[in-house]
Amino acid sequence: MLEGWRTTPGDEPSPLVMEPWIHALNDSEGYFIVDTSKAGLDFAERKPGSETVERCRIKVFEPDPGVGLAMAYKDSRLTHSLDRFAYGFLVARRRPFDPSDISSMLAYLRAGFHPERRPESLKRALPYTVPR
Amino acid sequence: MAVPRRNPGELEIELFCLGLRLAESCSLESDARPVSRTRAGLGSGLELVIPGELKDLWLNVPVEEDFVARSPFRLERRGADYEVVDERNREAYPVRVPSEPGWYQAKTSRGTKMKEVGVLQGTYLGIYVSNSCMYWYKEPAKNCKFCTTGFNVGVNEVALKDVADVVEVARRAKEESGVTFVHFNTGDQNGRGLKQIAPYVKAVKEQVGALVGVQAVPPGTNEELWQYDWLRDLGADHFSFCYEFHHPKWFAELCPGKEETVGQGAFFRAMEYCQARMPKGACSGEIIAGVEPIESTLEAIDYITGVGAFPTVCIFRPVIGSDMEHYPSPAFDDMVRVMRHMYRACMRANIPIGVAPNIEVSLIVNPDDAQYLVPRDLGFRAGRLRLRMLKWLAQRHFRRELMPHPIKGSLDGYPGAKPVTAHA
Structure with missing residues (x-):
């Protein structure tokens, strides 16, 4: 289930990029919180009974029209650091994200980015700048 | 057995191994160099200096990694100074936190x-x-x-x-x-x-x-x-x-x-x-x-x-x-x-x-x-x-x-070798 997702009028992301994620998150057994202070659809899981969200995050955004990108990452622990720790990137060019890729990515997120759960389709480098 | 007080060299090594937790008293955003991953091989930590009688020791101590959460070492601010406290034996070690240039x-x-x-x-x-x-x-x-x-x-x-x-x-x-x-x-x-x-x-x-x-x-x-x-x-x-x-x-x-x-x-x-x-x-x-x-x-x-x-x-x-x-x-x-x-x-x-x-x-x-x-x-x-x-x-x-001085070598090539082109 997804909580907190909203868009700014005039800044709606392409349905091609976002809709498969929204559906997958709403249908998932996990409970996901969107961080609306960050660009794109940026979310983390909150485990049952926990007050806080997990450190692992996924950011879905559209660097170019028709290009969907999802980055698995952790934020810095330090309040004064802007560092982000990326774990890989899922790319969908001029097509919706594959539901099985999204499912693998969510399983990876919920497993704390454990290397054994790393999706095979995850890229290790990307030619785009990731917005904050 | 109780953990003995570490000398500066031992403390440096143990901080590398275990990392350092940051107490809420720390105000690193104003006191410290930013943690930077510009060269992210093995260094992604906080720069510290451990003063010592033989020499001062510089180290980049892990602070971001998950294993750090289990470290017995905690960085605390005491007035204008910092110290590393070992929670196993309550020993405190004065350290310097280099400021951002x-x-x-x-x-x-x-x-x-x-x-x-x-x-x-x-x-x-x-x-x-x-x-x-x-x-x-x-x-x-x-x-x-x-x-x-x-x-x-x-x-x-x-x-x-x-x-x-x-x-x-x-x-x-x-x-x-x-x-x-x-x-x-x-x-x-x-x-x-x-x-x-x-x-x-x-x-x-x-x-x-x-x-x-x-x-x-x-x-x-x-x-x-x-x-x-x-x-x-x-x-x-x-x-x-x-x-x-x-x-x-x-x-x-x-x-x-x-x-x-x-x-x-x-x-x-x-x-x-x-x-x-x-x-x-x-x-x-x-x-x-x-x-x-x-x-x-x-x-x-x-x-x-x-x-x-x-x-x-x-x-x-x-x-x-x-x-x-x-x-x-x-x-x-x-x-x-x-x-x-x-x-x-x-x-x-x-x-x-x-x-x-x-x-x-x-x-x-x-x-x-x-x-x-x-x-x-x-x-x-x-x-x-x-x-x-x-x-x-x-x-x-x-x-x-350490003085700027003319260099005899040329970017255009090296005697006996194939010509090279500078990329920048």
């Missing part, structure tokens, strides 16, 4: 933020010339398993560094932070790494005046080793060879790109070639301790000092985001054994350690940091006296190198 937030004439060009790592300026290590782009990826460099592209860094930007940053770092050593580093560049670094070396020597170090994947064949002679003509003072693991099996498994493109032997050939042509201790072999068997690490240290180079030994850090993030951090006792061996091997081989002015590398246990780990007997005192004399004798050479 004023130039970090300044911009170059071209508008690039200076800290995105280079950062201080200890007391030297580290510049990762191009952050696109080609091992990351292969399918499947061939990156070194402990590294996270490729994940930074577009996330935390600017890509290719401009030569004019580098000169401006090096000049400010020298003037304002007292930097004497600029180190250029690059990942795999399809065999062009050394050529890529060449214009920066010449520019810094001629326009700034600093000791310059170079690190790149070495050429795969002996016929290409002339590139090191060319770089020396362009002003390079130091070459480092990061072969990481001495045991061939561990090298192949954890550095698949290096294994596939040049092989471990290329690092040995290049280091032996360069060290044979340069003053003792002008080259270094870089290894990671705490992953392969300790005996292999000790063997590496003996090999490196045996060829006249000095060992730079990193304590393995399961860096956040790396393939080895879930590996355990090394055991303190093992690392003390390694570093003690390193110090003794350097002294035995007469490697001049701690002689160059103001070079403290925070990502490693510097060879002379490990003097805290040995008994202070007659041999110890004689060794220190010898190093002090060497330092005095080398002063004139270093003074000259």
Whole structure:
């Protein structure tokens, strides 16, 4: 289930990029919180009974029209650091994200980015700048 | 058994192994250098200085990684000062938190933020010339398993560094932070790494005046080793060879790109070639301790000092985001054994350690940091006296190198070699 997702009028992301994620998150057994202070659809899981969200995050955004990108990452622990720790990137060019890729990515997120759960389709480098 | 109070060298090693938690009293956003991943091999931590009676020790202590949450060490602020508190025995150790240099937030004439060009790592300026290590782009990826460099592209860094930007940053770092050593580093560049670094070396020597170090994947064949002679003509003072693991099996498994493109032997050939042509201790072999068997690490240290180079030994850090993030951090006792061996091997081989002015590398246990780990007997005192004399004798050479001066080498080519083209 997804909580907190909203868009700014005039800044709606392409349905091609976002809709498969929204559906997958709403249908998932996990409970996901969107961080609306960050660009794109940026979310983390909150485990049952926990007050806080997990450190692992996924950011879905559209660097170019028709290009969907999802980055698995952790934020810095330090309040004064802007560092982000990326774990890989899922790319969908001029097509919706594959539901099985999204499912693998969510399983990876919920497993704390454990290397054994790393999706095979995850890229290790990307030619785009990731917005904050 | 109760944990005894650590001496500065032991504390440095244990902080590398266990990391440091930050108490709420810390106000690092105003007091400290920003934690930076500009060169995200093994360093992603907080820069600290441990004062000591033999020398002060610089270290980049892990703060981001998940294992840090279990560390008994906590950084606390007491008034204007900081101390590391060991919760196992309530011992407190005064430390300094180096402040952010004023130039970090300044911009170059071209508008690039200076800290995105280079950062201080200890007391030297580290510049990762191009952050696109080609091992990351292969399918499947061939990156070194402990590294996270490729994940930074577009996330935390600017890509290719401009030569004019580098000169401006090096000049400010020298003037304002007292930097004497600029180190250029690059990942795999399809065999062009050394050529890529060449214009920066010449520019810094001629326009700034600093000791310059170079690190790149070495050429795969002996016929290409002339590139090191060319770089020396362009002003390079130091070459480092990061072969990481001495045991061939561990090298192949954890550095698949290096294994596939040049092989471990290329690092040995290049280091032996360069060290044979340069003053003792002008080259270094870089290894990671705490992953392969300790005996292999000790063997590496003996090999490196045996060829006249000095060992730079990193304590393995399961860096956040790396393939080895879930590996355990090394055991303190093992690392003390390694570093003690390193110090003794350097002294035995007469490697001049701690002689160059103001070079403290925070990502490693510097060879002379490990003097805290040995008994202070007659041999110890004689060794220190010898190093002090060497330092005095080398002063004139270093003074000259720290002045901007014309360089005889040319970027257009090297006698007897194929012409090369500067990329920037």
